[in-house]
Amino acid sequence: MEIKADSEDDPTKKAKIVDKNNYFEIKNYSPILEQPFTLVANGVKVYTYNFSEIPGFCILFPMNYIPLPPILKEVGVRIMNLKELEYLKAFQNIMWSDLFQTPYNESGEQSYANYLIAPTCKKNISWLSIKAALGMKKDLKSSQKQSLDKLVYHIPPKKQKYYYAMKIKKNTQPSDIICKISKKSLYSQEVPDTIQQETINKATKILKNASFIYPHYEYPLVLLRLVRVVRKKELKDKKPNKPITLKIAPERILETFYLTRKQTRNANKIIKALVTIERYTYIIDFVNRYNYHGDFNLIRDATTAPAYDNDRNYDPIENLGDSILKVISSLQLYFRHTGKNEGFLTDMRTSFVKNKALCKVNLNNELYFYMRSAKVRQKCFRPAYYTGLKRPSEVIVLNEKFSDGMLADEIESLIGAFYLSSGFIGAAGFINRVKVLPEEEWDKTIGFLDKTYKGMLGDKDMKDFNLNNFDDLIPRPEKFILASTSDYSTLEKILNYKFKNQRIIDEAFTHGSLGLGYNYERLEFLGDAVVDTIVITNVFPLGKFTAERLTVFRHMLVNNVVLSRLSISLGLQNYLKAVKEVYEEIRRYFADFQWEEDLLDFGVYNSHPPKCLNDIFESLIGAVLLDSESLDLTCKIFTPFMKNLILHLAQNEERCDMNIRSKLSTYCQKKHIKCETKTRLDKGLVIAEVYVSNDFICDATGHTSWLAKQIVSQKAYILLTSSK
Numbered sequence: 001m002e003i004k005a006d007s008e009d010d011p012t013k014k015a016k017i018v019d020k021n022n023y024f025e026i027k028n029y030s031p032i033l034e035q036p037f038t039l040v041a042n043g044v045k046v047y048t049y050n051f052s053e054i055p056g057f058c059i060l061f062p063m064n065y066i067p068l069p070p071i072l073k074e075v076g077v078r079i080m081n082l083k084e085l086e087y088l089k090a091f092q093n094i095m096w097s098d099l100f101q102t103p104y105n106e107s108g109e110q111s112y113a114n115y116l117i118a119p120t121c122k123k124n125i126s127w128l129s130i131k132a133a134l135g136m137k138k139d140l141k142s143s144q145k146q147s148l149d150k151l152v153y154h155i156p157p158k159k160q161k162y163y164y165a166m167k168i169k170k171n172t173q174p175s176d177i178i179c180k181i182s183k184k185s186l187y188s189q190e191v192p193d194t195i196q197q198e199t200i201n202k203a204t205k206i207l208k209n210a211s212f213i214y215p216h217y218e219y220p221l222v223l224l225r226l227v228r229v230v231r232k233k234e235l236k237d238k239k240p241n242k243p244i245t246l247k248i249a250p251e252r253i254l255e256t257f258y259l260t261r262k263q264t265r266n267a268n269k270i271i272k273a274l275v276t277i278e279r280y281t282y283i284i285d286f287v288n289r290y291n292y293h294g295d296f297n298l299i300r301d302a303t304t305a306p307a308y309d310n311d312r313n314y315d316p317i318e319n320l321g322d323s324i325l326k327v328i329s330s331l332q333l334y335f336r337h338t339g340k341n342e343g344f345l346t347d348m349r350t351s352f353v354k355n356k357a358l359c360k361v362n363l364n365n366e367l368y369f370y371m372r373s374a375k376v377r378q379k380c381f382r383p384a385y386y387t388g389l390k391r392p393s394e395v396i397v398l399n400e401k402f403s404d405g406m407l408a409d410e411i412e413s414l415i416g417a418f419y420l421s422s423g424f425i426g427a428a429g430f431i432n433r434v435k436v437l438p439e440e441e442w443d444k445t446i447g448f449l450d451k452t453y454k455g456m457l458g459d460k461d462m463k464d465f466n467l468n469n470f471d472d473l474i475p476r477p478e479k480f481i482l483a484s485t486s487d488y489s490t491l492e493k494i495l496n497y498k499f500k501n502q503r504i505i506d507e508a509f510t511h512g513s514l515g516l517g518y519n520y521e522r523l524e525f526l527g528d529a530v531v532d533t534i535v536i537t538n539v540f541p542l543g544k545f546t547a548e549r550l551t552v553f554r555h556m557l558v559n560n561v562v563l564s565r566l567s568i569s570l571g572l573q574n575y576l577k578a579v580k581e582v583y584e585e586i587r588r589y590f591a592d593f594q595w596e597e598d599l600l601d602f603g604v605y606n607s608h609p610p611k612c613l614n615d616i617f618e619s620l621i622g623a624v625l626l627d628s629e630s631l632d633l634t635c636k637i638f639t640p641f642m643k644n645l646i647l648h649l650a651q652n653e654e655r656c657d658m659n660i661r662s663k664l665s666t667y668c669q670k671k672h673i674k675c676e677t678k679t680r681l682d683k684g685l686v687i688a689e690v691y692v693s694n695d696f697i698c699d700a701t702g703h704t705s706w707l708a709k710q711i712v713s714q715k716a717y718i719l720l721t722s723s724k
Contacts, residue, residue: 022404024400024401024402025397045062047060049072049075053071057117064077089116096388113384153165153257165224174200283300283303294417316545317416317417320419324419324424330528332441332442342521362408364434367411372400374399411436424451484575486506494570508623514578523619530631533635568613569641585610624637661710667720674694675691
């Protein structure tokens with residue numbers, strides 16, 4: 001593993017791996033923000049942007065900030081002469097020193113980031129304000145033609161306190177002062193009479209004292225009100241409804257502040273924006289490095305851990321990327337290992353997509369460099385060109401700790417982002433670029449990929465779909481029969497697809513019990529990955545679902561019962577070639593199963609159809625994939641058969657609460673009883689057992705751990721709630 005130099009040794013390095021436990025030291029900004037301004041004939045080239053929600057300021061970069069985040073608005077490119085550039089650089093330290101309430105002449109460590117903040121007036125840089133801050137222009141008040149009460153003043157030499165000013169004349173009464181002060185500037189709600197009287201009394205005392213301190217010839221006086229937005233954080237035990245600080249002083253001892261009142265209020269908002277802007281430079285770096293042309297926000301989400309942003313992070317898109325990686329790796333493994341059975345292929349796929357393997361890919365490509373988990377708080381931030389001493393809470397370098405799972409999730413999330421940008425072919429390009437999969441048979445694999453399929457369902461489908469009966473979910477056949485046939489014309493008509501290779505479709509319906517040397521297992525391996533992709537790529541655009549909810553969707557739509565129903569609906573059992581024992585198992589199942597009941601529960605716990613019915617639906621998908629040589633076309637052919645199931649579940653998201661384990665857990669928590677679910681294997685099946693307060697309650701069997709836990713949780717919940 002390559003160890004990067006610390007920022008103190010080499011500021012151009014991205015990050016430092018502190019130890020072997022995925023602990024990193026990373027700066028808040030990418031090295032692209034460290035590049036100098038480009039020299040041209042008449043000065044330097046600067047790229048200017050306004051803040052979307054912070055009027056009165058602009059920001060200047062040495063590079064084109066593309067892709068543009070929502071917090072910025074492009075103004076354009078301008079040429080700035082070198083003298084103006086030096087003025088603006090010097091202004092940075094003055095402004096930040098004032099806002100941070102630190103002396104101007106302190107000398108501390110400086111950020112290597114290169115950008116400049118400038119005050120604006122009528123959408124242009126306010127050079128009057130900048131020169132006033134540098135002491136080059138004193139009469140700012142008259143030149144800007146603003147009334148006295150709209151300016152901000154400070155009393156030299158205490159530059160860390162700022163005041164609003166209002167002119168007071170000789171005949172001014174205390175009640176006039178109170179009436180002229182906006183109540184909103186004093187309190188966030190209606191001022192109580194008692195507090196207002198306190199303020200009047202205070203103003204009376206102030207005026208009385210001022211008449212003794214200042215001779216009449218020093219009038220007019222000004223009333224000063226301390227600016228709240230640049231004060232230090234108020235103490236928690238501060239008394240509520242305390243009157244605002246008032247002070248009266250002669251106008252002649254005051255100095256005009258270089259920012260307007262509005263700019264002073266907005267200045268502190270800039271820090272929050274700069275934290276985001278610096279963090280986004282990593283995404284610009286990523287976009288340039290990997291030639292990404294999709295939605296900027298997708299990459300932002302794909303590189304954001306839930307700890308950084310609970311609402312927008314990589315969790316949902318990671319589910320999507322997981323499915324895309326599964327189907328592409330399955331296709332490549334099918335070509336790489338001809339003749340190998342499903343079990344071998346599944347094990348090989350697991351070895352490539354497991355967390356440990358993806359974590360290694362992340363480290364090899366330094367993709368952790370783009371991820372954020374630790375937030376930079378505003379009081380910990382050091383802006384560009386601020387030279388003050390390091391504040392106690394300031395953070396120069398972020399300390400990030402990423403688990404193997406987080407690093408793997410980032411890889412899968414980025415795969416999902418590339419898929420949403422450029423389809424399967426875009427995702428494959430990124431997979432190949434970071435070497436998730438080996439090169440062997442890669443050209444053949446990408447020959448099956450395109451960029452047209454990105455799911456077929458959307459908001460209009462959600463709005464138009466109404467469930468009238470269960471036949472709307474999966475059409476119920478007239479009869480549940482088993483009639484062997486090798487005429488695929490009816491099936492091809494249903495699929496609206498004509499097979500070019502008869503051998504592939506024959507293989508798709510050949511059961512392993514015949515011992516012919518070939519069967520549907522390898523095609524089933526492909527189909528399993530495709531059906532998983534169909535579900536996730538179509539659910540993802542239908543709403544803002546959590547990662548946990550997407551996982552439950554997948555389990556509820558891709559299980560033995562639901563896929564067997566799809567097989568029966570299409571009459572696939574009639575094409576199955578197997579020994580008579582397999583046929584007898586299907587007939588026994590047909591004898592007493594209930595179509596609607598199983599669909600009502602989305603196959604969670606009511607019945608156990610023969611696994612071959614599920615298998616042949618997936619193997620048929622695999623057969624279409626191989627025959628058509630197009631993953632996009634295969635998804636488009638089979639999405640309509642699952643469309644209504646997906647829409648119904650997305651419309652009735654509460655059905656995910658059929659993930660009864662959460663309901664059981666909630667019930668036990670309310671009753672203050674301990675509930676534990678244990679699993680074990682027995683003859684290829686999973687047995688799940690529920691213990692409440694260490695006492696055995698019930699058990700259940702399923703083909704998967706998830707299914708067994710669902711069934712046993714349902715049984716336990718009924719037993720516990722019925723015995724109340």
